[in-house]
Amino acid sequence: MSMEYFSGFTDALRITFVQMMIIAIIAIVIFLYGMILNMRKWGLGSTGYGLEPSSGSAMVFLKTLIAQIRSKGHGQPFLTTLVLDILLQRRILRRSPLRWFMHITMFVGWMALFIISLIMFAFEVLELIGFDANPAALRDMVSVPNDVFSYILLVGVIIAIIRRLFMTNVRENTIAYDSVLLVGLTLIVVTGFISDGIRNGTFWGLGLDYATAPPAALFHVVISLLFCIAYIPYSKYMHMLATPLTILANKGGE
C-alpha cells in the first residue's frame, strides 16, 4: 500500500500522505494554540455582570458562555437562533439583502468545501489503515460539487472585493484586518481552481505543464490549511466562531 495522496496523480507525481499529515497537524496545533490564547484572554472577564474579573482560564470562559446560553430571560429559543440567525444569517438579511447574498455564498461555499475536504481526508486515512475506502472513486464523485461550491464561494468573494474597492464609504473604512481575509480567500479559491485545472488540462490550468500539478496542489493545500484553519484565531476569521457564539449567548440578539 503506497502512501499516496490525491490519487489522480501518477506514481511519480504525488503528494505523499506524510507531507499532508504534517501540514495538517501543524495547522491544527497553531489553531488550537490560538484558540486557547483567545479563550484565556476572554476568561479574564467575570462570570456575570458586576462580578469580579476572573483568573484568565479557558474554562471560566466556557462556563460563562454555556451558562449565558442556557440562562432563562428574554430572547428566542436556541434552535430558532441556530437555524434562522446563524445558518440562515437573518440578522444580515434584515439589514441588507445584497450583503446577505454576498455572505451566505461565502458561508455556504466555505462550509461545503471544508466538509468535502474533511470527508476526502477521512477516506484517505481509512484507505491507509487498510479499509477498502477507494478515495479515487470518491474524488471523482465530489469533483462536481467541489467545483460548484468553489464557484459559489468565488461569487461571494468577488462581491465583497467589489464592495471594498468601489463603494467609497466601505473603502474608506477598510483596514488590513478586513482586507487580509478577502485576499486570503481569493488566493485559496484561485489556487484551488488552478491546481485542479492543471491536472485536468482545463482552462483554469493556464496551459501549465502537467508536471506542475503536484506542487500546485501542494501549494493549494498548504495555504488552505494555514489560512483556513491555523489563521482563524489570529484574524477576522475569528468571527466564524465568535459571531455565532455571541448570537447564541444573546439569544438571537436584540
Added chain:
Amino acid sequence: MAKGTPSINTNNLTAVQLMELDACTRCGECENWCPTYDATDKLPGISPRGKIKRWKEYMSKSHGLMASLFGPKQISDEEIQQFNDDLFQCTTCGVCGTVCEAGINTIELWESLRANLVKRGNGPYGKQSMFPKLIKEYHNPYMKDQASRLDWVPEDVTISDNSEIVYFTGCTAGYNQQILALATARVLTKLDVEFSMLGEDEWCCGSALVRTGQQHLEDTPREAARHNVDALKAKGAKKVLFACAGCFRAAKVDWPRLLNEELPFEVVHVTQFLADMIDKGKIKWEETINKTVTYHDPCHLGRHVGVYDEPRKVLQNIPGITFVEMDRIKDEQRCCGAGGGVKAGIPDLALGVATSRVTDAIKTKADILASACPFCRRNLSDGKDKLGADVEVEDVIVLTAKALGLSVE
C-alpha cells in the same frame, strides 16, 4: 518575562463581553444608525464600531498573544482618557445593538466599559460625576427636599395609605416636570383607580448611576433599589405604575439584577395600564383632540423593554387624533438624545440629537410630537425651541388627561 503591568484591566466586563469584541465583523451597520455619531457629523471616535475596535486593540496590547509572550504594550493615559470621553458621548440608546449583524449586546457593553473606566479613574464625564454624591445624600439628583416629594398633589386627588396599585413618580416628574405627575394622578383618580404613593420614601431609581457606570460607587443604586422595593412592599403593592421610562426600565431590568431577586410586584408603565383599561372598556373620553399626532418611542420604554404598541393604542383611541408615524420607529427608533447621562454631561450633544428627532417629526407634518417619558419631553422641547419648529411636544399622559376633560394646570 512580563514587563510592566497592562494599561487596562477587565473589571466589569464579562467573559462573554470580551468575546463579543472579537465577534464584531466591522460591517458598519451600527454607524448608519447611531444618533450621536450622526449629530456630531460623524466624529470618528464616537462610532460604535470604532469603539469596539479600539477596546479590542487595548485588550490585545494588554492581554493578547504578544503581551503574554513579551509583556504588555503600554497605552498612553491620554489615549485611554480620549476613549473614555468618546465612550460617554453615547445615550445608551441601544440601536447599535438592535441592528448589529453580530448580535452584540452593545448597551451592556457600553455600560460595562463605563464602569471599568470609572473604576480606573477616567470616567464619568463632566457633571455626571456629581450624580453619586447627590443621589446618596438627597435621594434625588436635584438636591430637593425629600419631604416635598408630594407638594404638587392637588386637593382633588386622593392618595391612599396602602393599596395594590402604587404610582412611582420619579424625581424628574416629581420635581421638574410636575405636569406629568399631576396628569397621571388626575387620570388615575378620574378612572376610579385607588392608588398610593411613596412620598418621602421614594428614592431615586438609580438609573443615572447605572447608565453612567457609577453603580458600584458606595453601592447607591443597590441601596436605593432595596429601599424602594421594601417601601413598595410595605404599601401592599401588587402593581407599580411608572410614567417615566427611565425609572420604568430601572425597576424592570436594573432592580432585579442589582438585588439578584425577582420583584414581589408587577412593574407597569402607565401607557400599558391605560391600554388595558381601553381594552376593558373602562375609559370614556370626554374631549376631542383634533390634531395630527406622531409618537416618539422612548429608548427605555421601547427598545430596552419592548413596549411599542400600548402608547400608540392610547393615542389612536383618543377621539379626534389622526395618528401618523415618522421615520425610525419602534426598535429602529432614533433616540431623543437625553439618555445615558448625555443631557447632564454633554448638553450640546443632547440638543443636537434632539433637533434631528424633531426634524423627523416635522417631516410628518404632525401638530403634536408625543412621547411617554419626562426626559424625552424635556429634550425634544429643547430641540423644538432650537429649531423654532411649529410642533407641540407633549406626553401621552397629558394628552390622555386632556381627552378625559381634566386640567393639567
